[in-house]
Amino acid sequence: MKIDKIQNGKELTLAIEGRLDTETSPELDKIVTESIGGIETLILDFANLEYISSAGLRVLLKSHKAMIDKGQMKITNVSDIVLSIFDVTGFTDILTIE
Amino acid sequence: MDKQTGKSYEILLEAKVENVGKVQDFIKSHLTGTECSPKALMQIDLAAEEIFVNIANYAYTPDDGDANVRVEVLDEPVTVIITFIDHGKPYDPLKRDDPDTSLPAEERDIGGLGIFLTKTIVDEVIYEYVNNSNILTLKKKL
Numbered sequence: 001m002k003i004d005k006i007q008n009g010k011e012l013t014l015a016i017e018g019r020l021d022t023e024t025s026p027e028l029d030k031i032v033t034e035s036i037g038g039i040e041t042l043i044l045d046f047a048n049l050e051y052i053s054s055a056g057l058r059v060l061l062k063s064h065k066a067m068i069d070k071g072q073m074k075i076t077n078v079s080d081i082v083l084s085i086f087d088v089t090g091f092t093d094i095l096t097i098e
Numbered sequence: 099m100d101k102q103t104g105k106s107y108e109i110l111l112e113a114k115v116e117n118v119g120k121v122q123d124f125i126k127s128h129l130t131g132t133e134c135s136p137k138a139l140m141q142i143d144l145a146a147e148e149i150f151v152n153i154a155n156y157a158y159t160p161d162d163g164d165a166n167v168r169v170e171v172l173d174e175p176v177t178v179i180i181t182f183i184d185h186g187k188p189y190d191p192l193k194r195d196d197p198d199t200s201l202p203a204e205e206r207d208i209g210g211l212g213i214f215l216t217k218t219i220v221d222e223v224i225y226e227y228v229n230n231s232n233i234l235t236l237k238k239k240l
């Protein structure tokens with residue numbers, strides 16, 4: 001997994017490439033936790049995300065909750081394969097997907 | 099591969115989270131030649147991760163142990179059967195309640211999501227406890 005950070009004022013975009021699984025999800029968790037101070041909009045760009053497991057979903061839920069009081073978290077460019085995982089777990093209703 | 103007799107292949111590894119990739123690669127190596135869509139391949143990867151990580155995290159704690167993973171591909175309809183065997187504490191993941199996927203984010207509890215995902219993306223999940231072994235079998239039509 002590779003994560004690119006792009007900050008624009010109070011908006012932070014994390015572009016995630018590869019797999020969000022048991023092994024890599026703690027890394028995203030760490031980057032989100034360390035980076036959201038002063039951030040009002042967190043954008044996760046999933047254009048190059050190939051795979052997500054429950055470990056990844058757990059980090060998304062945690063990040064989403066962390067952003068509720070600060071502003072919002074949005075997920076962009078979700079592939080059909082990843083969207084199918086959001087659908088069966090009800091995450092499509094929880095997350096802001098654009 | 100002799101599809102008629104549904105030849106099976108087996109790997110024995112330490113039940114450790116860092117071996118998930120090896121399990122996934124082993125399974126996929128026996129699906130080459132089948133008409134497996136990228137989505138089905140991702141679902142098989144995902145089910146394998148969820149089940150193996152569960153075994154790695156819970157079956158033997160606080161000790162260590164091994165797990166066997168067996169792959170079989172049946173013909174007509176082409177079906178992959180993946181069996182996970184460990185000799186740890188008896189645990190039937192199917193007895194777990196499904197998470198309530200309609201709750202808002204604030205109330206969502208993430209526990210049980212892995213086995214729930216597995217149940218939704220494969221066609222059949224069977225649990226047995228035989229000879230001091232947990233045997234979990236996944237069946238998925240390709």
